[in-house]
Amino acid sequence: MSEVAELATRFKLSDPKPARCAACFASADPELRFVDFDCMIDRGTFTDPGGANAVLDSIDELHLCEPCVRAAAEIIGYKPELHRKQLREIRALDAEAKRWREYAEKLERTLERRPAPRQAPIR
């Protein structure tokens, strides 16, 4: 699997959801989806704005809310349908390359075990 395809397989919807988005600090609610980037970060703590400095949450993993992910994607010109199609093609080509590599290895093993051709006796 290519490095890009392998990296993308690590991203998934957050389950369970984090308490807050690591970028905008939006609180998780039942309707808000988050993406888990499978990445540890040290984003610090979210403290009580009331002034007691009580730590409410610490953000140690990269989970971004859907609006943040969409905003970031728009900045880099991400085209969801096109890129989803390209990622599917990359994965299919990776799988096909793996099958051909295994086939080539089987052929090489077969040739190694092949008996040497025999010469017909000369009369």
Ligand SMILES: [Zn+2]
């Ligand atoms: Zn966010």
